[in-house]
Amino acid sequence: MPIGLATLYPSPVIGHRGACALAPENTLASFRQAARDGAAMVEFDAKLTADNRAIVFHDDDLERTTDGTGPVQDITFEALSGLDAGGWFSPAFQGAQVPSLEEVLDCAQDHDLAINLELKPCPNRVEETARVVLATAALQWSADDRPPLISSFSRAALAVARDLAPSWPRALLCDNLPDDWREQAAILRVQALHLGDVELSPATIAQVKNHGLAVAVWTVNDPERVRFLLAAGADAVFSDDPGAIRKALG
Ligand code: G3P
Ligand code: CA
DSSP, X not given: OOOOHHHHOSSSEEEETTTTTTSOTTSHHHHHHHHHXXXXXXXXXXXXXXXXXXXXXXXXXXXXXXXXXXXXXXSOHHHHHXXXXXXXXXXXXXXXXXXXXXXXXXXXXXTTOEEEEEEOOOTTOHHHHHHHHHHHHHHTOOTTSOOOEEEESOHHHHHHHHHHOTTSOEEEEESSOOTTHHHHHHHHTOSEEEEEOSSOOHHHHHHHHHTTOXXXXXXXXXXXXXXXXXXXXXXXXXXXXXXXXXXXXX
């Protein structure tokens, strides 16, 4: 059964890693900020610790957004929880932690936020990451809840999602439209493409839409560009400051 656009994207503005222009990305503070700013949907990145806990974190390494060092896939959840994931952004967020996936799902449910869960596997842990992350999310989902939108740059991860959670919508993430997008969309049975805003043209958006797929564009922080993309037929955009974009759109 085709999934309606309103189910995929309850609003045309999706908070990227929460509201990561205003609070440290992928932390509970960032998701709460997005909710305060009226976002209806947030995107975040999910991967695994060394001891197989599903966490919400973007990079493969700890350096950029924590006071730790080394690969995320080598640290246990307990050790990760001792790191500061907020001080790099601003002293006001000192002490923020890298959240578990469960904490982020609780937060989204508490604030009535729809979610786009990006499977972001560390190297060599692609299928395992998809399996554990989806199983963790499934434990918190009931049939009455709006289904999470699962996305990934990894085709192997999306194939796991297709097989383990077939009723949850899926989106293939791409920097640019790849030559084999129609074939991959059919194989992975995705409902949407999430395209990078790299010289993205109205013709490309129309091509994908005419094929029956939804289009969301990342990451767009200029309100004029957002207006242009939505007028060109994009269904949604990812923004680091969803409140500001919502306000600009009126
Ligand atoms: O899901 C859209 C966007 O988040 C993909 O790129 O690197 O920000 O995860 P990235
Ligand atoms: Ca992401």
